[in-house]
Amino acid sequence: MPLKLLLTFLLSMYALGTARAVTFDLPSEGDDVVGQIFMLTTRYEETFSDIARTYDIGYRQMVAANPDVDPWLPGEGSEIVIPQQYLLPPGPRKGLVINLAELRLYYFPQDRPVVITYPIGIGREGWSTPTGETTIIGKKKNPSWTVPESILQEHEEGGDPLPPVVPPGPDNPLGNRAIYLGMNGYLLHGTNKPYGVGMRVSHGCIRLYPENVEHFFEEVDVGAPVRIIDKPFKAGWRKGELYVQVHPPLSEYVEQRGNNYTELVNAVIGKLGEDKRRPDWDQLHSFIEQKTGIPMPLYLWRENAVADGN
Numbered sequence: 145m146p147l148k149l150l151l152t153f154l155l156s157m158y159a160l161g162t163a164r165a166v167t168f169d170l171p172s173e174g175d176d177v178v179g180q181i182f183m184l185t186t187r188y189e190e191t192f193s194d195i196a197r198t199y200d201i202g203y204r205q206m207v208a209a210n211p212d213v214d215p216w217l218p219g220e221g222s223e224i225v226i227p228q229q230y231l232l233p234p235g236p237r238k239g240l241v242i243n244l245a246e247l248r249l250y251y252f253p254q255d256r257p258v259v260i261t262y263p264i265g266i267g268r269e270g271w272s273t274p275t276g277e278t279t280i281i282g283k284k285k286n287p288s289w290t291v292p293e294s295i296l297q298e299h300e301e302g303g304d305p306l307p308p309v310v311p312p313g314p315d316n317p318l319g320n321r322a323i324y325l326g327m328n329g330y331l332l333h334g335t336n337k338p339y340g341v342g343m344r345v346s347h348g349c350i351r352l353y354p355e356n357v358e359h360f361f362e363e364v365d366v367g368a369p370v371r372i373i374d375k376p377f378k379a380g381w382r383k384g385e386l387y388v389q390v391h392p393p394l395s396e397y398v399e400q401r402g403n404n405y406t407e408l409v410n411a412v413i414g415k416l417g418e419d420k421r422r423p424d425w426d427q428l429h430s431f432i433e434q435k436t437g438i439p440m441p442l443y444l445w446r447e448n449a450v451a452d453g454n
Contacts, residue, residue: 166200166356170237173201176380177387177439178259179229187222193339197353199226200341202247202263207274208392214224231378231389231439234411240280241367242350244273246391246437247342249332250352251364258278260363265335265351268344272396273372278326280368283361286312287322292329295347321357325370333357344394377408379415379442386415386423387439390431405432412442421446 168178184195192206192232194214209227218224232384233250235243237259244266250262259399267273289310297381299306312318319334332350334357335341352360376393379386388408393401401407412423431440 149382166262167185167258167260170252170259171232171382175382176232176378177229177382178232178261181229182204182226183440184226184378186218186222187226187233190215192218195224195226196263197338199228200261200263200353200356201226201228202265203339204247204342204392205263206342207407208435210389211434211436215346225438227438228428229439231380231387231446232259233373233375234378235371235373238412240364242370244275244374245394245397246389249352253363260360262352262356262360264332265340265343265345267346267348271347273346273348273350274330275372276327280323280364280366280370281326282324282366283364284324285361286320287316287318287333288312289311289316289318292347300414301391313418319354319357321361323357323361323364332360375407377405377411377443379408379411380414380439381415382439382441383445386412386444388412388428388431388442389437390435391437392435406429410434416444419444427447 159281171178186195192210192213195201196206198205203215205227206224209225213222213224230248230250233243235241237252237254237339238254241252242248243250244262247264247266249262249264251262252258253260289308291308291310296306296308312320314336317333317336318331319336321334323332324329330349332352334354335351337345338353340346345351374394374397376391376397378389381387388411390408408428412428416423424443424445429444431442
């Protein structure tokens with residue numbers, strides 16, 4: 145089925161609306177998909193940045209889901225996809241899981257069966273946010289920012305010198321909340337430039353929309369485990385259908401692995417397990433080419449489908 149027709153079919157399966165939920169009930173055991181996709185008709189002078197913030201989506205995510213729409217001037221009356229549906233990241237559903245490839249944070253609280261998810265901004269090229277496992281070691285309201293020497297030098301060379309310490313206030317890039325990680329020099333924080341959420345704009349730290357970091361600050365406890373991954377390809381189940389989610393890989397991923405989609409193939413095969421059906425590899429290839437970041441159902445052939453003519 146052509147991608148455009150498949151998207152139309154998918155959208156017809158979900159109730160349309162303007163709910164801006166970032167908290168989803170965890171799916172039934174064995175299922176991996178949360179949220180919904182819906183359509184929005186744009187208003188005059190709305191941009192993707194405006195719409196993304198309203199629906200807790202990142203800018204890059206909006207662009208990937210709507211590749212044929214001008215992100216800065218969609219125009220009044222344009223129909224756009226709001227990609228508010230996600231395949232949960234692989235691995236344990238515990239604490240924070242930050243997937244750099246999709247510029248998104250997932251939080252699994254200990255006290256209730258839900259997932260809370262936020263778009264994030266991450267380190268730009270040359271200032272990559274590291275992967276690995278750590279914990280939350282501290283939180284602070286209205287933090288000061290002690291500027292690292294490397295950033296002081298960068299601003300000095302660019303003719304935009306910074307003081308060694310930036311006090312709380314509107315000029316502080318940490319915003320009004322900081323959540324410190326056990327990785328030296330890295331933290332989650334708000335921002336005084338919310339348009340950068342959903343992009344690669346930081347010096348390695350992880351940015352959230354100001355309203356989101358205030359909410360998350362109260363949700364997360366010191367000591368919570370944190371797992372930072374870089375997974376542009378995911379596979380999972382939804383009510384008996386196998387879904388895949390393909391994000392544009394970060395440049396570091398491509399440099400290390402090349403344009404190699406073995407990880408996606410392995411994810412699909414891993415999810416199939418003992419299932420004897422065979423994936424439609426041509427359809428999977430079309431999803432790889434599109435890289436919309438939207439969870440898509442992958443057709444599965446029965447072993448005897450060709451012989452039966454079905």
